[in-house]
Structures are given as C-alpha cells and as structure tokens.
Amino acid sequence: MASVIHGNAKLIEHPLIQHKLTLMRKAETSTHKFRGLLAEISMLLAYEVTRDMPMALTEIKTPVATMKAPMLEGKKIVLVSILRAGQGIVDGMLRILPSARVGHIGLYREPKTHVVVEYYFKVPRDIAERDVILVDPMLATGNSAVAAVHRLKETNPRSIKFVCLLAAPEGLQQMQEEHPDVPIYTAAIDEHLDENGYIVPGLGDAGDRLFGTK
Numbered sequence: 001m002a003s004v005i006h007g008n009a010k011l012i013e014h015p016l017i018q019h020k021l022t023l024m025r026k027a028e029t030s031t032h033k034f035r036g037l038l039a040e041i042s043m044l045l046a047y048e049v050t051r052d053m054p055m056a057l058t059e060i061k062t063p064v065a066t067m068k069a070p071m072l073e074g075k076k077i078v079l080v081s082i083l084r085a086g087q088g089i090v091d092g093m094l095r096i097l098p099s100a101r102v103g104h105i106g107l108y109r110e111p112k113t114h115v116v117v118e119y120y121f122k123v124p125r126d127i128a129e130r131d132v133i134l135v136d137p138m139l140a141t142g143n144s145a146v147a148a149v150h151r152l153k154e155t156n157p158r159s160i161k162f163v164c165l166l167a168a169p170e171g172l173q174q175m176q177e178e179h180p181d182v183p184i185y186t187a188a189i190d191e192h193l194d195e196n197g198y199i200v201p202g203l204g205d206a207g208d209r210l211f212g213t214k
C-alpha cells in the first residue's frame with residue numbers, strides 16, 4: 001500500500017506501519033516496546049522518504065561475471081532530530097541509513113509568550129551539500145517544526161523533508177502555510193489538539209513514552 005497525498009503531505013498507509021502505530025498508541029504499551037516499535041516504524045518511514053534518492057550504475061564483479069549494477073549516488077543525507085523525541089526516529093532510521101550524518105535542534109516554548117526558543121543547534125558543517133530529513137514523532141501545533149525548518153533554511157541544505165508519526169490538522173496547516181516547499185511524511189492525521197496541545201487521540205507525550213520519564 002502506497003501513500004495518499006494531502007497538498008505537500010504524504011500519508012503513509014502501509015499496513016505494517018499502521019499496525020505498529022496502533023500498538024504504540026495503546027496506553028498500556030511499555031517504554032521498552034514503544035521504543036522498539038518507534039525504531040521499526042522509522043525504518044519503514046525511511047524506506048518511503050528515500051524513494052527518490054538518485055541512483056547510478058557502477059561496474060562490479062560478481063563471482064560469475066562483471067555487470068553494471070545500481071548504487072545510491074551521493075548518499076549525502078543528514079537526519080536532523082528535534083529534541084528530544086526526534087531521537088527515537090533517528091535511532092531507527094540509522095539502522096538502514098548507517099552512513100547518514102546526524103544533527104540536533106533543541107527548542108522549547110516560552111511558557112508566558114509561547115514563543116519558540118532555540119537552546120541547541122548542531123548540524124554537520126557540510127550541510128549545504130546534503131539533503132535533510134528533519135524528524136519529530138508529533139506534529140502538534142507545528143510551532144517547533146516550523147521554527148526548526150526556518151533555522152535549517154539558514155544553513156542552506158540541498159533539500160529538506162519533514163517526517164513525523166502523527167500530525168494534527170492544525171500543525172499540518174501551519175507547516176503547509178509557512179513551508180509549502182517542504183514535503184511532509186506522516187503515518188496518521190489525527191482529529192485535533194486538546195487545550196494542552198496534545199494530539200487527540202494521539203499517543204500521549206512521545207518523549208515521556210520513549211524515555212520512560214513519567
């Protein structure tokens with residue numbers, strides 16, 4: 001099963017992803033299980049998001065004959081994690097993109113003004129020659145993702161894609177208005193945000209569930 005397009009957003013409806021996501025949503029799923037499932041889903045999402053990676057034919061020798069065989073050209077990917085829950089996706093994606101570089105963006109929301117403040121930013125120096133896959137499991141209000149993309153654009157990467165597990169309609173709309181040039185990949189679009197900014201029905205606080213901090 002492929003994907004459904006909503007503007008620049010792709011809903012990835014693969015049965016394996018949907019099944020694992022349902023297990024992650026369940027309140028009784030343990031931290032251990034949640035972490036493993038997030039890594040597995042992330043590998044499947046990486047498969048989808050890298051579909052258009054350029055290939056080149058290279059001459060190789062098998063034990064039987066020589067042939068021109070396809071290989072990835074360039075392979076210049078940076079996985080950028082929005083801290084802290086993005087790290088769970090990066091860990092999974094690195095299993096099938098082991099040569100990818102990794103960047104980190106730390107953001108928090110100022111409680112009074114609700115302005116997004118950056119507290120950490122580290123990306124590879126050669127990011128201008130690389131394609132960025134920005135990851136955060138939850139696209140809720142969209143404020144963090146929007147701010148992270150603005151910050152990344154200052155570093156001028158070749159391209160930026162955004163990958164999440166769950167999106168709220170509010171976050172999708174914000175991202176699509178602010179960054180219509182950034183494709184979004186998500187495994188589900190949920191109903192709405194509650195008054196605390198949680199995605200409903202969602203899966204709770206992704207960081208707490210991933211790291212067992214609650």
Ligand code: URA
Binds near residue numbers: 197199202206
């Ligand atoms: N961040 C989370 O971890 N969960 C939500 O539901 C929304 C934002």
